[in-house]
Amino acid sequence: MKNEIQKEGIAELIISLEKQALEIWNNGNPDAYLALxxxxxxxxxxxxxxxxxxxxQLTAYYERARGMVHVDRYEMIxxxxxxxxxxxxxxxxxxxxxxxxxYKWNCTEVYRRNSVNEWKIIQTHWSLVKPLGDSM
Amino acid sequence: MKNEIQKEGIAELIISLEKQALEIWNNGNPDAYLALxxxxxxxxxxxxxxxxxxxxQLTAYYERARGMVHVDRYEMIxxxxxxxxxxxxxxxxxxxxxxxxxYKWNCTEVYRRNSVNEWKIIQTHWSLVKPLGDSM
Known part of the structure; x- marks a missing residue:
């Protein structure tokens, strides 16, 4: 039971970390994702x-995207x-x-807890929903 | 050091499990991925x-793909x-x-060790490499 409560807490925390970074990204700023x-x-x-x-590698890549993204609003589904x-x-x-x-996306984020109890992203996979329409 | 050796063993095991299931999938048979x-x-x-x-849901979906895939050879990169x-x-x-x-793919598989010490897939993300070419 204690374990289940803890896991519920982890889910809320992880979703909250992701939304914070995403909202900053949506204003053209990659710093929060890089720090995470x-x-x-x-x-x-x-x-x-x-x-x-x-x-x-990711830092160099995201630097080139700085200022390029301007998302007005989003839905995490x-x-x-x-x-x-x-x-x-x-x-x-x-x-x-x-x-x-x-723009419709699929996303997988894997978070790992480090030695000072912070959750950090160790894997990000963004892909487009049905990029070839119904032709596959 | 012991921990590192164990982790090395996990990597080999996980890659081996994935390749076994993939090779069966490549002959049109989803059973190994479903069992995993x-x-x-x-x-x-x-x-x-x-x-x-x-x-x-995945079983119903994969059943419709049974017999449809015939991959001659593959490279896991x-x-x-x-x-x-x-x-x-x-x-x-x-x-x-x-x-x-x-066909060029990106893949993320997340495995979790269960109570009887088996590694099982809990998340699969397949996406196409550069599905829109250089137009994004």
């Missing part, structure tokens, strides 16, 4: 030929957190609205 | 509008395993060759 990511972070998105490994004591997986769909456009 | 997945598995792929939740005691994240790129065609 650990040194060994692995990263996928639809613009990359291969996954990225490590915070140095059906977030799910699956947690053990030291690792937690957050999965969700995301609708990001920019003016008249909506 | 836990009841609360969360699943993304490029054909879905929303993530799928739970083994029942730069697999990385990030592990704690009870959870492990496997990330890799995958090239799947079917005749003259090559």
């Amino acid at each position: 990511s650990d040194t060994d972070v692995v990263y996928f998105d639809p613009m990359l030929e291969r996954k990225m490994e490590g915070l140095d 059906c977030p799910v957190v699956q947690a053990t004591e030291d690792m937690a997986v957050l999965t969700f769909n995301l609708n990001s609205y920019e003016g008249d456009k909506v | 997945s836990d009841t609360d598995v969360v699943y993304f792929d490029p054909m879905l509008e929303r993530k799928m939740e739970g083994l029942d 730069c697999p990385v395993v990030q592990a704690t005691e009870d959870m492990a994240v496997l990330t890799f790129n995958l090239n799947s060759y079917e005749g003259d065609k090559v």
Whole structure:
């Protein structure tokens, strides 16, 4: 029972960390995601030929995106957190609205608790919802 | 040091479990992935509008794919395993060759150790490499 209460607390915490970083990202600022990511972070998105490994690579990549993103509002859809004591997986769909456009995303974030009890992202996977429509 | 050796062992085990299931999948048979997945598995792929939740949904979905996949050979590129005691994240790129065609994938698998010491998939995220080319 105690364990279940703790896990409930982890889910709320993880979703809250993610939303804070996302809202800052949505204003063109990658700093919060970078501060939340650990040194060994692995990263996928639809613009990359291969996954990225490590915070140095991700920092250089995100610097080039600084000031480029302007999301007016977002919906985090059906977030799910699956947690053990030291690792937690957050999965969700995301609708990001920019003016008249909506971008639909799939997202998997893996968080790991470090030695000073902070949860840090060690894996990020962003992909587009049905990028080829119904042709697959 | 002991901990590092154990983690090394986990990485080899996780990659081996994944390759076994993938090779059976590549012959049109989803049974190995279904047996390897836990009841609360969360699943993304490029054909879905929303993530799928739970083994029942995934089983019904994979049944419709039975016999449809015929991959001649594959390359698992730069697999990385990030592990704690009870959870492990496997990330890799995958090239799947079917005749003259090559399909390029991003993949994140999260494994969790259960109470009888088996590692089971609790999250699968498949996405296409650069599905929109260089237009994003």
